Amino acid sequence: MSTHASYHHGNLPRTIISAALDVIAESGPSALSLRDLARRAGVSHAAPAHHFGDRAGLLTAVAVQGFGFLADALAEAQRQSGDFLEVGVAYVGFAVGHPAHFAVMFRPELYRADDPELIAAKARAGESLYRGAAPFGASESGPDSQEAALAAWSLVHGFATLWLSGNLPAGLPADPRQAARGVASVLFSGRG
Template sequence: MIVTGVQPYHHGDLRRVLIDHAVAAIAENGFERLSLRDLARRANVSHAAPAYHFTDRTGLLTAVAAQGYRLLGDELDEILRETNSFLEVGVGYVRFAVAHPAHFDVMFRPALYRDDPDLAEQRDRTMAILRAGAGTVDLAAATGQSTKDSEAAGLAGWFFCHGLVTLYRSEVLAANSPAELETLARRAANVLFS
């Protein structure tokens, strides 16, 4: 359905285009102000087009979260395969959060989205990659035990990275740029996980 004043639909993949516009809108104005009507205007399609693909705002945010987990998982998987370094996986997490603030804002707010098989698959995959990276850490020095506890290392790393990003984005942390934040993440992670 084409409404007056809207150009005919010529996007190759409207679902992807709508998600891209949603991510841009969230980055500009926050997820609170996201609407399907504004999204249709941005994509230059009928007001019914976003509802056709996502049903409602919650469906759209579910797709944004799933895409975010997919992107994060891809990035962390590549880092882990190239470096086999939990520290570098953590720095990759920080880098992703700074580079993809709209995705990050939605991914970790489950009240914004619904249960969805694709979202669950991407989230589980990403968490498995984080756990795999944590398996490279020997916590013997910190715990006095000779066994690896990848679950504890994974949680500690996640808490550290997520907290670091939250402090940076809240402008509480004394880092003036993403590059400075990465340097700070490496320094602090070396203390925790060396």
């Protein structure tokens, strides 16, 4: 019942998203072509549009999935270690482990930022992030806690972005999580 070689594909949306993630991870979102994805899935050029509406619709689905994964990863790190440093490391780990999702999620011009599902997924990820950074902020004496949380977020986000775009210098640990732990501990050390 799975592989009809017939009219109905069976699981087109999932197949299209999966192929899209491959393309994005390899060549970035701008290299994405709905017709190419249709070709890979063995369907007609207009089939993807039926499920996602248009390009932005497809990327919205990717972003929703990404924010969901991110929320899970952060919550899991928070649950396992209780350490906000490890939540930051998990943020970088998600970015490197899901580069295609990450490449879309923080470019609202690529998708429908007002999509209800997207807003919900983003809020869930934000909550996980805030929960992970809260103890760090709370331990700050001088600056307020929001600034501390933003500093932590900025640091891990910046590190992940620079790592993924290949802009970091050589000589870092090959494992991005380990490299991130070293860099993030500069901010986190001696606190909390």
